[in-house]
Amino acid sequence: MTDKTQFTALESLKLGARPEGRTLLTAQWVLGHIDGQHRLYKNGEVVIEDGTVLFVGHDFAGEVSRRIDLGNALISPGLIDLDALSDLDTTILGIDHHPGWAKGRVWPKSYIDSGPYEMYSQDELAFQKRFAFAQLLQNGITTAAPIASLFYREWGETVAEFDAAADAAGDLGLRVYLSPAYRSGGMMLEKPGKIVPVFNEERGFAGLKDAADYITRQNGRHGDLVRGMLAPDRVETCTADLLKRTQDVARELDCKIRLHMAQGQMEVETVRSLHGTTAPVWLNSLGVLNDRIIAPHATNATDEDLTLYAQNNVSIIHCPLVSSRGGSTLKSFSSVKKRGINIAMGTDTTPPDMLMNLLIGLITCRINDGTPESIRCADLFDAATLGGAKALGRDDLGRLQSGAKADIAVFGLDDTFMAPSIDPITTLVTGGSGKVTKAVFVDGRLSMRHGEVAGIDMQAARAQAQAQYDGLIAKYPERSYNNPPVSEIFPPSYPLAGKHGEEA
16 A cells, blocks of 8 residues: 655754654655666655665655655765865965965975974864865765865874864764875975975874774764775875885775875976886885775876776776866866776865866866767766765765665755756756755765754854964964965955055
């Protein structure tokens, strides 16, 4: 007998809680998964219970505790962000302010000689992760591997802030892969335009030990929302012995390793001066290039580098917004895909808007290819769901099918700025943004609804984040070459006007 449970509103669910019993969600479109690929259901249904998807399709015959009609929307697998911003973004300070070495993006020798220090307190470090995690949920992201800048840090990330990050993920309801980032070196500005690496390998090994101990303690916490991933910092800041030991630890812990490489000119030049070749070729010679490696961004990867990625089953994390904003692109998404390289997606900046990244990824690929025919919107959407799941070794994420985790994003298709609509995926990729995210479920729990995130007042947090960020900017002269005032490091886009229109 068909269940006659009446439809109820999304607002009837308690934010931050997993509904008791079976919940049937329906909308104009559902993105299900059949035989290894996404499939669209018009007026489809998704049934979830206890953190798991029970059914995707039409005309569910079983009993349910409630039915929720989400209307003109797409019920989608939650998006997976494997280079997800987890601090207050400093890369936006470099959008119009160049060169980076003069704008506090690299430590000058004077700052290193005086002793680098933490520019945020532990409470501030904990807060910024909580705020960033909430922003990810607002954008339909249900699984994240956090990334933060080490430019303003004393050296690496701390265990304390990541203990707080794990608790924030549990409180807010976000699936995360994390551990403190570590490094055995950093980049120093010796004189204008001359950037050289400086190393302290013992600090790298100490950081790796802290990260391994952290993963052992935290893995599986908060109902398995928290899992470990080793995060050595950029490849040019790692020694061969540190990378070899990282691989040993990853095997012992059975976890992945995210390592930034083939991503920028400074890195390419530094690695070549240190090791005589590119980073992927160097790692391959060390025997540490394998399927545990997940590598942002590959924008500077050579043909040989990409061949090695394909041969060793390395996954790439594509972050088109932050890369193209800095003048570089993956060359190209379609050609990398044809090589058989798995492509996941990352946001790596603010806003952490995955839909915006998918559009920029589409555009930059077509510009690089010189044709629109080599890539479709669905290819990018696959990368943001299935590609991320494959990189993590998870066949229960990134898809809506029976037995998968109930990690769901609901995207509205009734936005007046996005009209008229055609195919829902094409509509979202070409005209959408994270602002059309109506709701997010993670492990069956309603973590976000209409911009409101369980466990945090986003308006109050936004004001706190701005005040904290302003405090960081005020310290930039200390770590900028020749210590110019903030007004010279970050001048306004246009001159400030005085009361009578004169330049202030």
